[in-house]
Amino acid sequence: MGNESFINAITSKAKWVFSETLKIHRSAPETRVASALSCIEIFSTLYYGDLIKYYPHDPLNSDRDRVIISKGHGSICFYPILADLGFFKMDELKNVGQEGSFLGGIPDPIIPGYETINGSLGHGLGVACGIAVSLKRRKKNQNVIVIVGDGELNEGSNWEAINFAAHHKLDNLLLIIDDNKISMLNFSARIINAAPLSEKFAAFGWEISDIDGHDIPALYTAISTCLKSRNKKPKVISAHTVKGRGVPSLENKPLSHIMNIKSEEIDEILRGI
Amino acid sequence: MSIPLKTMRDVFIEKLHGLMRERDDIFFLTADFGSPKLDAMIEEFPDNFINVGISEQNLINVSAGLAIEGWNVYAYAIAPFITMRCYEQIRVNLSLLSLERPMNVTLIGVGAGVSYDVSGPTHHCLEDITLMRLLPGFTVLSPSDYVTAEMLPEYSLREKGLKYLRFDSKPHSPIHNAGDIDFKKGFVELKYGEKILLLATGYMVFVALQLHEQLLQVGIKTGVLDIYELSNPDNENLSGIMEKYPHIISMEEGIIGRGGLDSLLSEIIRLHKLDSLLHPVGIKNEYSFAIGSRNFIHNSYGFGIEHIKELIMSIVRS
Numbered sequence: 001m002g003n004e005s006f007i008n009a010i011t012s013k014a015k016w017v018f019s020e021t022l023k024i025h026r027s028a029p030e031t032r033v034a035s036a037l038s039c040i041e042i043f044s045t046l047y048y049g050d051l052i053k054y055y056p057h058d059p060l061n062s063d064r065d066r067v068i069i070s071k072g073h074g075s076i077c078f079y080p081i082l083a084d085l086g087f088f089k090m091d092e093l094k095n096v097g098q099e100g101s102f103l104g105g106i107p108d109p110i111i112p113g114y115e116t117i118n119g120s121l122g123h124g125l126g127v128a129c130g131i132a133v134s135l136k137r138r139k140k141n142q143n144v145i146v147i148v149g150d151g152e153l154n155e156g157s158n159w160e161a162i163n164f165a166a167h168h169k170l171d172n173l174l175l176i177i178d179d180n181k182i183s184m185l186n187f188s189a190r191i192i193n194a195a196p197l198s199e200k201f202a203a204f205g206w207e208i209s210d211i212d213g214h215d216i217p218a219l220y221t222a223i224s225t226c227l228k229s230r231n232k233k234p235k236v237i238s239a240h241t242v243k244g245r246g247v248p249s250l251e252n253k254p255l256s257h258i259m260n261i262k263s264e265e266i267d268e269i270l271r272g273i
Numbered sequence: 274m275s276i277p278l279k280t281m282r283d284v285f286i287e288k289l290h291g292l293m294r295e296r297d298d299i300f301f302l303t304a305d306f307g308s309p310k311l312d313a314m315i316e317e318f319p320d321n322f323i324n325v326g327i328s329e330q331n332l333i334n335v336s337a338g339l340a341i342e343g344w345n346v347y348a349y350a351i352a353p354f355i356t357m358r359c360y361e362q363i364r365v366n367l368s369l370l371s372l373e374r375p376m377n378v379t380l381i382g383v384g385a386g387v388s389y390d391v392s393g394p395t396h397h398c399l400e401d402i403t404l405m406r407l408l409p410g411f412t413v414l415s416p417s418d419y420v421t422a423e424m425l426p427e428y429s430l431r432e433k434g435l436k437y438l439r440f441d442s443k444p445h446s447p448i449h450n451a452g453d454i455d456f457k458k459g460f461v462e463l464k465y466g467e468k469i470l471l472l473a474t475g476y477m478v479f480v481a482l483q484l485h486e487q488l489l490q491v492g493i494k495t496g497v498l499d500i501y502e503l504s505n506p507d508n509e510n511l512s513g514i515m516e517k518y519p520h521i522i523s524m525e526e527g528i529i530g531r532g533g534l535d536s537l538l539s540e541i542i543r544l545h546k547l548d549s550l551l552h553p554v555g556i557k558n559e560y561s562f563a564i565g566s567r568n569f570i571h572n573s574y575g576f577g578i579e580h581i582k583e584l585i586m587s588i589v590r591s
Contacts, residue, residue: 109373115341116374117365126331127366130338137320138342157362160331168323 020080028097034244034256035074038180072118122155151183166205180243213239281422340376352382386526403532417478459502466496473524529555
């Protein structure tokens with residue numbers, strides 16, 4: 001990937017997504033903003049990088065790639081992307097968390113572009129395995145992409161699915177870990193230390209890439225390589241990220257998950273962009 | 274002529290296997306639980322079968338993934354494990370998700386009540402009627418015999434949605450003629466009686482029929498009704514039968530007073546303002562490590578056939 005203007009275009013979209021995410025949080029403070037700020041580049045690269053097929057006016061078109069957002073609570077940054085791509089009207093972003101809106105603090109599949117239930121953790125990967133089996137069984141070439149948080153990997157159901165995916169050689173399955181190192185109450189490593197995560201996935205038979213999850217060219221290369229590969233192995237990208245990235249009062253704070261950003265800080269950050 | 278004994282799972286799987294020859298939209302998943310008839314299905318349709326291993330959470334999640342892609346999915350495991358080990362997966366990825374993503378998933382739990390008698394309380398399933406009735410969107414079917422079980426593959430393919438099938442693990446003789454089974458109605462009136470109706474589900478229908486015969490000897494004529502649809506039976510029709518009896522004895526191999534068959538019936542009594550008195554028979558809210566035959570376990574829980582007879586005699590005397 002050497003097209004600088006293409007990367008610049010994704011980068012500028014990611015900046016816009018960052019601003020919009022803060023605006024959503026300002027009007028809906030109950031949203032889990034720190035968790036959404038760590039995966040902006042992941043979503044932006046995936047959706048603006050021409051890496052996957054999606055159909056904004058026909059979200060369940062059978063030719064789409066399936067994106068399962070298992071860390072649902074931490075995906076409000078995906079709302080502006082969906083609106084920008086035409087899944088729903090941009091105006092709807094003002095209604096997040098409001099009565100009658102389909103955009104909740106935690107997204108549900110009533111939102112065009114969301115495939116499954118999110119918010120209760122550890123569900124996405126297993127469901128994705130079923131979808132991946134179905135695509136293979138029908139000889140379809142689409143990919144299934146799952147986005148999880150590192151804290152979410154504490155859930156044992158993930159490891160049932162990790163075993164399953166390798167056994168069934170689901171090479172159409174890509175797991176992206178938004179490894180922002182912080183769970184709800186503390187640094188993940190101080191709760192249940194998952195290290196060495198890469199070695200664990202390798203031992204389970206997965207192909208792993210370890211990258212900086214804010215580095216758009218690195219994300220682009222890793223995702224595009226994984227999605228093209230059909231080597232009988234499921235893929236995992238461990239994307240090292242910073243929880244609350246871009247907001248000084250949240251960045252790397254162990255309790256950032258349950259912290260809100262003050263309106264004045266949001267205004268200040270937005271003025272600086 | 275000897276009456277053949279068969280297990281519900283074998284007749285169900287054999288029937289489904291036959292249907293798989295006519296259509297390529299069926300997936301059968303198991304959590305490492307088998308049956309001789311399943312071996313034959315796997316041999317002929319290996320690509321429509323997955324053993325997920327001993328991992329019920331993943332069993333449900335993979336089933337959900339296949340189902341939203343349009344497959345008719347059957348997930349098969351021991352009853353307490355396919356309901357309670359993965360209850361939240363069922364709640365989230367089947368019950369909730371099916372609101373937005375229509376799916377046809379049939380969960381087959383083998384080992385209703387204490388049918389795995391000597392295996393002990395981990396393998397007994399006393400809570401599933403309550404738990405599965407509780408989940409929106411689920412049809413709960415608790416057949417008493419293999420004739421009913423054999424009709425479930427066609428029914429489950431025809432009526433899309435979420436179903437939980439509560440199968441006995443033991444081979445039994447048939448009770449019904451296939452023509453008498455109507456899943457929309459949800460029950461069959463087997464014996465007409467006076468004053469007392471034994472309204473049973475699953476294995477307890479055999480006990481009810483036994484009681485009926487024994488009590489006839491002493492001049493007591495109880496009605497017997499097999500209810501196999503425990504989520505939404507034809508209430509109008511059922512209440513019409515119930516109102517003829519001043520006493521109704523609900524019989525289930527499960528915990529009573531907590532949302533099972535007895536709760537379903539008390540709700541019908543309330544809604545239809547019936548005068549019938551309900552006497553729930555089953556397991557009071559407790560567990561037991563009693564080891565022994567099914568009858569022994571029923572007795573140790575206090576709902577053996579003699580206990581029920583005593584209850585009936587006390588009603589007759591009253």
